[in-house]
Amino acid sequence: MRSPLPLPSASRKSKDHKRKPSVDKAFLELGRKHLAEDFPNPTRQGCPQDDVLRLLAEQPTKVEDSVLDHITLCSPCYTTYSRFLQQMKAKHSNRRSATRSSEPPRV
Amino acid sequence: MRPRRETKSGPPFLLNSVDRFGRQIAPAVLSVSMEIGPRALAYAQHLIGDPALAINYFEEAAASVSAAIEEKKVSGAPAVRNVAAYLFRTFIRMVDDAKYKEKILEESLKESVEARIPLTEEAQVEAAVLLNEVMETCDRASREVVVLRLEGFSWKEIGKQLAISSHAAEARFSKALDHARKAFKIRRPKG
Numbered sequence: 001m002r003s004p005l006p007l008p009s010a011s012r013k014s015k016d017h018k019r020k021p022s023v024d025k026a027f028l029e030l031g032r033k034h035l036a037e038d039f040p041n042p043t044r045q046g047c048p049q050d051d052v053l054r055l056l057a058e059q060p061t062k063v064e065d066s067v068l069d070h071i072t073l074c075s076p077c078y079t080t081y082s083r084f085l086q087q088m089k090a091k092h093s094n095r096r097s098a099t100r101s102s103e104p105p106r107v
Numbered sequence: 108m109r110p111r112r113e114t115k116s117g118p119p120f121l122l123n124s125v126d127r128f129g130r131q132i133a134p135a136v137l138s139v140s141m142e143i144g145p146r147a148l149a150y151a152q153h154l155i156g157d158p159a160l161a162i163n164y165f166e167e168a169a170a171s172v173s174a175a176i177e178e179k180k181v182s183g184a185p186a187v188r189n190v191a192a193y194l195f196r197t198f199i200r201m202v203d204d205a206k207y208k209e210k211i212l213e214e215s216l217k218e219s220v221e222a223r224i225p226l227t228e229e230a231q232v233e234a235a236v237l238l239n240e241v242m243e244t245c246d247r248a249s250r251e252v253v254v255l256r257l258e259g260f261s262w263k264e265i266g267k268q269l270a271i272s273s274h275a276a277e278a279r280f281s282k283a284l285d286h287a288r289k290a291f292k293i294r295r296p297k298g
Binding site (some may be wrong): 026027028030031032033034035038040041043045061062065066068069070071072073081083085086089092 | 116146149153154188189192195196230231234235237238242247248249251253254255256257258259264267268270284
């Protein structure tokens with residue numbers, strides 16, 4: 001018969017699987033700042049069109065590798081790409097909340 | 108007719124064909140260096156301040172890239188996709204490493220004077236070095252995961268965006284960072 005209490009091994013497992021903060025927030029914040037500020041490109045050398053950056057944000061598989069390479073070496077393009085990403089994210093979350101509000105309430 | 112206004116051009120950008128250790132810079136790499144040099148040096152000067160030191164690092168990076176390309180050719184490893192990007196990242200990494208060493212030195216000097224050392228700038232440089240390492244060495248999918256994560260996307264959102272599972276996205280991110288940390292530790296001076 002099974003014990004109603006968790007087995008020692010089971011409790012140990014759950015402790016091991018406790019979510020640890022995998023990467024500190026600081027790295028993400030500083031990393032973003034690095035890409036957005038440390039690669040000035042005032043003459044916009046080799047920059048792709050905004051449409052391409054939008055496509056990279058919305059359908060990344062349709063865009064060449066070189067564009068991804070470029071945005072990590074050009075702060076103005078990274079900032080534009082970041083703006084498109086945020087717009088896309090907002091659009092998705094708006095759509096989700098609209099769908100949720102149109103659903104009939106659960107009884 | 109109104110005369111056209113001439114734009115002022117700066118002094119010509121000149122680079123040696125050997126670095127300060129006497130290592131050769133391949134002609135193909137040298138021509139790419141001439142193209143990206145002004146922009147790369149502008150960044151380095153902003154960070155380390157000294158233009159002569161920046162040129163030294165740039166030549167060093169170009170020589171390292173030349174050697175790496177040659178080595179890849181000999182070993183039959185896949186060729187460098189984009190020499191300009193590869194060179195730029197190598198250079199930025201060198202500058203960031205140099206800045207990091209400088210910080211460590213400064214802080215060890217300060218340590219004797221002050222009890223508390225601010226770590227914010229050090230963390231900033233370390234994050235930059237790690238990120239450059241990821242962008243230089245990881246595959247496209249991993250780089251995309253890292254960029255989306257930096258932009259605040261959740262694992263689920265990243266998975267959806269790249270048509271992979273959220274676990275795969277998380278695993279790719281951790282693997283990329285672990286790899287970069289390992290490489291960084293290898294290069295980081297001991298002591």
